[in-house]
Amino acid sequence: MAQAAADTARTVILTVDDDPGVSRAVARDLRRRYGESYRIVRAESGESALEALRELKLRGDLVAVILADYRMPQMNGIEFLEEALDVYPGARRVLLTAYADTNAAIDAINVVDLDHYLLKPWDPPEEKLYPVLDDLLDAWRTSAYRPVPSTKVVGHRWSARSSDVREFLARNQVPYRWYSVEEPEGQRLLAAAGQDGQRLPLVITPDGTVLVEPEAPELAARVGLATMPTADFYDLVVIGGGPAGLGAAVYGASEGLRTVLVERSATGGQAGQSSRIENYLGFPDGVSGAQLTDRARRQAAKFGAEILTTREVTALEVNGAARIVRFADGSAIAAHSIILATGVQYRQLEAEGCTDLTGCGVFYGSALTEASSCQGHDVYIVGGANSAGQAAMYLSRFAKSVTLLVRGADLSASMSHYLIQQIEEAPNIAVRSHTVVHAAHGTDRLERLTLRHVAGGETEQVEAQWMFVFIGAAPLTDWLGDTVARDGRGFILAGPDLTADGRPPAGWELDRPPYHLETSIPGVFVAGDARAESAKRVASAVGEGAMAVMLVHRYLEQS
Structure with missing residues (x-):
């Protein structure tokens, strides 16, 4: 009993x-x-x-x-x-x-x-x-879903590392319990683990293993996420686990290709952090990024795709018909074909004080694990695109007020019309145009912001404990170096963009021109936000992932 x-x-x-x-x-x-x-x-x-x-x-x-x-x-x-x-x-x-x-x-x-x-x-x-x-x-x-022990995390409420661990577990769909080091249960767990609280966060896995300040690869392996490939050679390696990568993994595996997806942090990409996607086909009531990601991940696994987490890719090499992917730890896998779906990451806010307060009141992306803690507080969101609008609508359910800080004149330049309408109707959301963050202030956590008007240069200080930043994105392609052709901003060129002058790209050895999503290396394709001139929408990314697999088949048939 x-x-x-x-x-x-x-x-x-x-x-x-x-x-x-x-x-x-x-x-x-x-x-x-x-x-x-x-x-x-x-x-x-x-x-x-x-x-x-x-x-x-x-x-x-x-x-x-x-x-x-x-x-x-x-x-x-x-x-x-x-x-x-x-x-x-x-x-x-x-x-x-x-x-x-x-x-x-x-x-x-x-x-x-x-x-x-x-x-x-x-x-x-x-x-x-x-x-x-x-x-x-x-x-x-008495079912298979009977209660089981869960992962426990003990840490400081205002700690960037503790926030990173919680976000990592949440985005990878790993159930966990959070305990502040200040509360009695947190102290009891520290005592049971034989720790004095000087090194945090502390993670206790369901089997009772204690991890102190764990890095992501160790944490992933201990909570049951796959981190090591089961083979040395595959038909298809998908690099990146956002919508494009997950779409490619689903279609590649379901069509009989031995497929492995490699993700450096958590599947879902930026879309996985979205609180609500309302313009995705087939979801008239909207769908959260986490829910969409979880469904896609389970679907890819059902068809037999391997999904590796916390594996950072550092190089892409060509060795005859093989395309070799090298990891940060020195290991490598090879494949007949590659799909680059590395996506983008939010640019860092360069305002004074933001770097030191990242994870301590300053967050990049939605950081949904922090939303409930915003209850009754004033929240600031920097950015005017869809991601910022979705975050504003979600956080407005918890926060006393939400203020969108927009560099431009209004939201119409970069935000979907349906989101603009929702924001205008929300009683506790305000939009401040022509405004940027000049500085962030605080000791252990964010306490104040200095805002600056773009045109006149006037500044003012406001009390703030929470700021979420969505200020554009840079492609995660620097690791490619000169291996594949990229534009001046680092986005990967493919298909017609490689042959705009009527000539094949440098080093191209085949008689045919590159396929639509094929890069300057035959058999290496790109899909999603990392591609130059892509649509930057979830639906188009998923579609490109599926299309890339179709082109992989065409490439393999002719190789």
Whole structure:
């Protein structure tokens, strides 16, 4: 019994109903019966319930049962449960429905693998609610999704290294529990690990291994991420795990190519850090970057693609028909073909003080693990493109206010129209045009910003604890050197861009011109944001990854 209580101590039963009265009544009945052993979480819309599930997932919490009302606006119960299936596939799913919707509930059994449906009203709960949930909880506890130990991270709240570890685990879909060194449980974990807290963060893996200030490769290997290739030679090596790379891995592996994807940090790239992508085909209600990334990663693995994490590529070489990829540790793998999908990274803000405060209030990208900590605070976002707009909308749910700092006159030059409309309608989001960050101030964390007006040069100081930076991106291609042709900004030239003057690129030895996405090396292709003049959109990156695989087949057939 003691073990059962320990197993369920942080396990959640979630209920969602758009009627506040019904929502409270369900939660009340659940707490009365299960409140001592389970956390009861309630939400009043499918969207807010999904956000709650994602936050629980990032923290490594477990969800045993999800109860959803069928008739909800924007996202009905079946649609919600289908989305929830991706976040917690092992949770038992219950649909609350009226008698008139019984057919819909029966259909849902096949759509979302529904475990049970309950007719409203469920009174008395002792007869109609509790027996059903008792059976479902018993089944969940004995399933493959029963509670398991999770990774624990102990660190300082305002520590760049602690922030990096949390972000790394979250982006790689590794459940973890965060403990501040200031709280009692953090101190207990330090004592159990025999540490005095001088060297942090401390990571305790599910098997009890203690890692002190771990580097990413060690951390990846210890939490179960693949870091070593299983072969020396492949049909296709995909370098980069953003949308283009994941798309290439899915299509390459599904079409019979022995495929390995190599990622230096976490799959998803910049898109994986997006809180909400609303213009991606097939997701009318939007999809988070983490959710899209997780689906794509699982899909690539299902087809047999290897996915290597924390492997930094340092060189690309040609040896006859083989294309050789060299890693930072000196090892190498070879392949018939390569797809370069290295993407881009956010440029660093050069304002005074920003470097020292990175990870301590200054963040590049969305840093979604920090969002809940912005509750009630004033947040500043630097940038005016889609990534900045998506972050502003997401952070506005937590922050007291969100201010977008834009160098230009307005957002129309670089942000999609739908995002501009959402920002204009959000009551706690403001846009300051012709404004840049002149300096960031603080000792252990960000405390103030000095803002400067571009035209007049006037400056002012504002109180600030959070700043998220999205100021354009640079391609991650410096490691290529002169191996493949690049433009003046470092983006990779391919296809027609290589033969604009009617002549083949220097060193080209084949009778045919380069294929559309083929670089200056035959058999080496580029897809996504690293390509010169690419569209810089998730859908186009995925499409280029798929197209690159088609061209790989054409290349292999003619080699």
